[in-house]
Every structure is written in C-alpha cells, then in structure tokens.
Amino acid sequence: MKDKKIHEQRMKGYFLQATKEILKAEGLKSLSVRNIAEKAGYSYTTMYSYFQDINDLIFLCVHDFYEECKLYVKDRTKKRGKNTTHLKSTIRAYADFFIQYPGIFDLFFIEKMEDFGNKKSIVDVINSSLDQICEEAWNDCIALNLISADHIEIMKSQVRSTVFGLLLLYLNRRIPSSYTAFVNQLNIQLDRIFDISTGTALSTENATVNNALISIKVGNNR
Amino acid sequence: MKDKKIHEQRMKGYFLQATKEILKAEGLKSLSVRNIAEKAGYSYTTMYSYFQDINDLIFLCVHDFYEECKLYVKDRTKKRGKNTTHLKSTIRAYADFFIQYPGIFDLFFIEKMEDFGNKKSIVDVINSSLDQICEEAWNDCIALNLISADHIEIMKSQVRSTVFGLLLLYLNRRIPSSYTAFVNQLNIQLDRIFDISTGTALSTENATVNNALISIKVGNNR
DNA sequence: TTGTTTATTTAACAGTGTTAATTAATTTTA
DNA sequence: TAAAATTAATTAACACTGTTAAATAAACAA
Secondary structure, eight states: OHHHHHHHHHHHHHHHHHHHHHHHHTOGGGOOHHHHHHHHTSOTTSGGGTSSSHHHHHHHHHHHHHHHHHHHHHHHTOSOOSSHHHHHHHHHHHHHHHHHOHHHHIIIIISOOOSOTTOHHHHHHHHTHHHHHHHHHHHHHHHTTOSOGGGHHHHHHHHHHHHHHHHHHHHHHOOSSSHHHHHHHHHHHHHHHHHHHHOOOOOHHHHHHHHHHHHHHHHOOO | OHHHHHHHHHHHHHHHHHHHHHHHHTOGGGOOHHHHHHHHTSOTTSGGGTSSSHHHHHHHHHHHHHHHHHHHHHHHTOSOOSSHHHHHHHHHHHHHHHHHOHHHHIIIIISOOOTTTTOHHHHHHHHTHHHHHHHHHHHHHHHTTOSOGGGHHHHHHHHHHHHHHHHHHHHHHOOSSSHHHHHHHHHHHHHHHHHHHHOOOOOHHHHHHHHHHHHHHHHOOO
16 A cells, blocks of 8 residues: 555656756757656656646656755855855856756746646745845845845845846857856856945956957857 | 749738737747648648748748837837936837737747757847847947946946846746836846946835835735 | 456547648740 | 640648547456
C-alpha cells in the first residue's frame, strides 16, 4: 500500500528530472511530451498517469529551479561583508544564474502563464524571487544605514527592472554582444542606483569602459 | 507584365494586413497560417506562393509596426518643449505603444529570432527602436546642456533596461497590477535617472505614492 | 491458477507548419 | 474565337505538437 506511493514518487521523479534536464540544456521550445518521455525511459501518455498535463510538469520544475537559484547565489556570495558591495554581488549572482540557464529565464519570465491559472503561488515565487534571494543583503545594508531607508522600495523596484531589462535584452536580443559588456553594464547601473543615496560620484573609468563596449555593440551583432 | 507585379503586391498586402491585425488583436500565440489565410480570404498554402514561410511574413510586419510606433510617439508628444520633461514624455509614449499592443512587444522582444538569421537588419531596427525614436529628444537636451554629456550612453543604457524591464514585468507578469502603478514606477525611475545629473532631489510625494502601490502589488495579483 | 486491479502502451484526434500533386483561372498563341 | 500554355489557387498529404480513449501488459488478491 505504501509501495504504491513510493513508486508514484519515483515515477514522478523520472519525468521531473528529464524535464529539468531538457529545460536547462535546450529550453522550452524543444520541450515536448514525447521528448520528456523518451529521456525518462517511458512512452508518452505514461506521463498523463502521473501529471495532469505538461504544464503541471513544467511548473513543478519552477520550485526546484528557484531553490537551485537560491543555492547558486549563496555559493557565489559566501565570504563577503555586510555592505552594498555584497548586495551588488548577490544581485549579480542572481543574474548570472539566468545567464547560465537561459531556458530557466524563459520559463520564469518569458513564458505566458495564463494557461495554468490556479498555480498563483508558483507565479508569486517567481515574481518575488529576486527580492527574496537578496532580502538578507538588503536588510544588512538597511541595518547599517548604508542605504537610505526612505527609498528602499523604489530602489528595489529599480534593481528589478534593471536586472530583468538587461537580462531580456542580452538573452533574447544579444544586446550587448558579449557577456563582459553585459556585466559591465549591470555593474555601472547598479552603481548608479546605490550611489544616489550615498552621494558617491561615478568612476570615470567605468564610464569610459562602458562607452567603448556600447560602441562595439552597435556594429558587432554576432 | 506589370499587372502581375501589381497583383503580387496586392496579394502580399492582403496577407500582411491580416497578419498585422491578428498580431495586434490576439498576439503571436494565436497566429497561424490557416488563421491568416482565412482572414485574407484565401486558402492556406496560398501564402506560400507569396512568402517563403510564416516567419518571412511576420518579419515584414516588424517594419510597419516600427513606423506605426514612431508615428504614435510623435502624435503623443507634439506641443512639448525641448527639455528633459519632453524626453521623458517621449520615452513614456514609446512604452505606452507596447502597453497598447502587447502582441507587438512579444514580436519585438520576446520571440526568439534565431530561425531567420539573415534578417539581421530587421533585428537591428528593433534593437535601436527606442534610441532612434527618442533621438531628437535626447539631442535637444544635450544641446541645451540639460543633461550631462559625459554619461549620455550610460543614461541611454539605463533608460533601455528600465523601460524593457518594466514592460516585461508588467505585460508578462502583471507586476505591478495596475497600469497607473506601472506609469508611476516608470515616472519615478526616469526621474531618478535624469535627476542624477541635474542634482534635483526626488519628490517625497512620488515616493510615497510608489510605496503605496508596491504594497498593493504584493497582495493583489488578480 | 484464476480474477481483478493497476500500470503502460498503442491508436487516434485535432491542431500546427510545410511540400507535392491537382484543379481552376488566366494568358498566349494559332 | 478556340486550343494550348502558363500561372494561380486549392486539396491531399506528411511530420510534428498535446491530449484522450481503448487495448495490452504487469502486479497483486483470492
């Protein structure tokens, strides 16, 4: 009687694992029921015995990917201090995760999520993922008065649109054309967001580098 | 001999018009060859006599949409002065166009464009559309020394990621949950971008409104 | 070993884009 | 004008997608 439950979980795991592998390697567009089933070692339609439909399966991946992202960011920002530099590193690590797995960015922010209306909680996880994963770093900066507490929400909103805007353009339109230039733009823009409240001037050095990269971008569209 | 050319152009026009109408009304996901052909008044496969494939057809729409966007922005920013307020209005109008036609935003920035590799020029039109459409407004501000000439490219880059980031979150994830809140966030963030160089402080009023809207956003995800 | 339930697969449907073969319309030629 | 040639448009078909219903295989109970 309990064997059934174990078997069911095991089967679900096979399909989930296969789906996750395809999503990470090739992305949503090359994902199909036949595709998943083949990798899982079963026939298509077997999936329908364990999941309602392919969307059900896909959205079970979201939670795992979220946890993976959280872990990824944690590993990349271990021995840092409690300052805006650490906050910026955390944000950069978050962005890097999606650079590493563009298919997950697609799933999280590109794919229309109208078809699975009742899965609101999962959508909320995605929507607040950046804020959630960076929450500790934000709070550290607030506690130490490193950033103006008045504009926290505005700054968070600014970080959100900056990160997702840059990711969208880089992953979907190859703007800028290189990863180095992408990181540079992200760094500069984060600096400008956080330096408003501290009053620190922008380094001319950074600005120059960025200008050079931007001029490259226009002509060199791979 | 020339009749043939006229006929061909006319036929192309029928299919193009039908495609544009569907894209504007329902978006990419409900676009199909059968769909287009029905609206155009012909059978499917007739399309293949005038276009290489459906992508060929779709990407002919891009140019028209770009011109339409340019016109839209022009109409919405007529009797304004040559200052940052006008530049901000221009940027807002650009964003509004995609709010009006989410299907065009999909086509321009969401849809993967790998399948039609040789259409690089069209992709370039999309990529530079924001800069192109706002070029005059930027130049006016530069000429009148209203914004620091040193950071123009950085500021443009900031505007780009802000606009596309906000549009992505609002159109694809309903963040924030209302159009009013969206415009508010855009306004605040544009203010922060342009007020760095001018040294103008942020209005506390705006900040308060934004905070209120953000707190609404979290709970009210329709 | 039977009978019954459960697990898995095959067959089929409606949809997609696309190509080849067939019919309809038009134009050229005698 | 009538027949022939060319062009335009449609139907039929293929390979793919997600999904459901029916048929088979496996596991378990008596």
